Amino acid sequence: MSVDTRTVRHIARLARLKMSDAEVEAMVPELNNILGWVEQLGEVDTDGVEPLTAVIDQKLRLRDDIVTDGGIRDAVLVNAPDAQHGFFAVPKVIE
C-alpha cells in the first residue's frame, strides 16, 4: 500500500494539520518510505495470535463512583489562550 497526495491531504485533514501543497508533496515519499518499511510485518505469521492489549498483565482497578476532585476552575483555565466568563473561548461556530 502506498499513499499519494490525495491520501496525504485526507490524513492531514483527519489529523487537523494544515499543510501547503509543497508540504503535501514532500510528505508523500517520506510516508511511503516508512510505510514500505513497516510492511515487512506481513512476513510474520500471526494466525491465531491475539493482539497484545496489556503490556504487563494486571487487572484494571475500579474505584468508587464518587467525586474526588474539582472546584478548581481557575486552575483549569489558567493556561487557556482565551478564557472568558469562566469558560474556554473558541472562534465562533454558530452564525
Place this chain on the structure above:
Amino acid sequence: MSDLTAKTIAELRDGFRAGDFSAREIASAFNDAVAGARALNAYTVETPEDALASADAADQARQAGELKPLSGVPVGIKDLFATVGVDTTSGSNILKGFKPPYESTVSANLRSAGAGMLGKLNMDEFAMGSSNETSAYGPVISPWKRNDGGNAALTPGGSSGGSAAAVAAGIAPGVTGTDTGGSIRQPAAFTGISGIKPTYGRCSRWGIVAFASSLDQAGPMARSVRDCAIMLEAMAGFDPKDSTSLDLPVPQWEAGLSSDLRGKRVGVPREYRIDGVPHEINALWDRGIEWLRDAGAEPVEISLPHTKYALPTYYIIAPAEASSNLARYDGVRYGLREQGEGGLEGMYAATRAAGFGAEVKRRIMIGTYVLSAGFYDAYFNKAQRVRALIKQDFRNAFEQCDVILTPTAPSAAFGLGEKKDPLAMYLNDVFAVPASLAGLPAMSVPGGLDSQGLPLGLHLIGRELDEQGVLNAGLAIEERAGFTARPGKWW
C-alpha cells in the same frame, strides 16, 4: 567547591549526612556549574532558587534529625514532567509558556524524598527523536568530543539528551528521563552514564506529557548503578491516578545491590548480532559477557526470533498512540493558538501546523494513517499481534536465563546533522525497542570508549519486576569495566 559536582548522589548524600559539607554548598556548586554550561543547551529552564530552597530545608532537616532519602541532593527534571509554576513544554513550541498548576507524581515523589530541582532539561520534541535535534529549543550539544582533533558537535542521544548531557557534564548529579523506545538507555550509552527504564507501571505516568502511553516509562539517569537504584526508589510507587500503575511495594533496590552473580544465567541473544554494527561494539559485548562470567554468572546463548520486527512494530504502535495523545493540542485549553482561517476547524489546523515540528507531524501522520478506516487491522492490529509474539520471545528466553546482555546502541554518538533520513535515525534504537514493547526493565551502563574516544554502553534486560537483577548485573559490569572517563571541559 567544584569537586562537589564530581561526586555521585551516594557520595553527596553520605557526605552531607556526615556533615562534610552543607546542602547549600552542594546546591550552590551545581547552580554555578549549570550557569557556566549554557553552551551545552542542556537546560531549557534553570531554577537555582528552587535548588537553594530545598537545600536550606535539607540543612534544617539535618539539624532537626529529620533526614529524607534524598535530602541535600539536587536533580534535573526532563522537560516533559509537569512542574508546578515552571515551564513544561516537552521541547515543543505548541506548549511554549505552559506553566502547569500541578506536579507530576514522579517529580512530586522526588520532592517528598527531599530532592531539590536544578532546572528543566532539553529533549526531543514530545520525546520523538534519538538525537535531540527535534527540540524546539535547538539540540543539546554533547559534552563529549571525538579525539580526532576535529571539533564536530556531537549528539548526546535522545530523547533524554539534556538529561544525559547534564549528568555527563557534571551539571546535575542525577536526572529524570523517560523511555518510550530507548530514550533513557541510548543517551546514557552515548554519554558514558547509567540509566534504567523500570518495568512498565513502576513509575506513575501521571503528569508526564504523553507520547505513547503503552510504552512511556520514567526512570533515572546518573553516574553509577547505585545512584540509579537510589533515585528509582524515590521515583517509583503506586499511584491511583495512573490506571496502569502497578499496585506493588517499592523494593529496596539500593540495599539489595550485589554484584555476586553466582547461580545466575546471562542470556546472549543471537539475533542481536546484526550487520553493519562496528566491530568495536561487538567486541565490547564479548567483554561484557566475560565480565559477567567473572562475576559468577553462566552465559547462555538464547534466541529472540522476532527481534528484527520490533522496530517496524514500534513505528506503527508509537505513532498511533502519539496521534491520539497529541490530539489534545488544539489551541483551546493550553499552549499555542493560531487563529487561522475557517473558524474553529481552521484554528485547530493552523495551531497544530504552527506548533508542531517536522518529526512530530510525520509521526502524527503515520499514526493517523495506520488507525484510519480500512487500515487499522492491516497495520495497528497486525503490529499488536507481532508485539504479543515479541513479548512471548522474552518469556521463552527467561526460562533459560535470568538477565539478557546486549549492546545498548549500534553506534557511538554521531554528529549533529549527520543522520538526515528518518529511517536511519529510527534504526539507532534497534537494541532498545524490543524491551520497551515487552514492558521489561532494562538499563544501560558504560562499558568503555571506542577508538574515537567516545563512550559505548552495555544493555541489560530483565524479567518483569526484576529491576534488582538488572541493577545487580549492571553493578557487576560497572565494577569490572572501570569506566572513569569524563569529557574534557570545553564549555
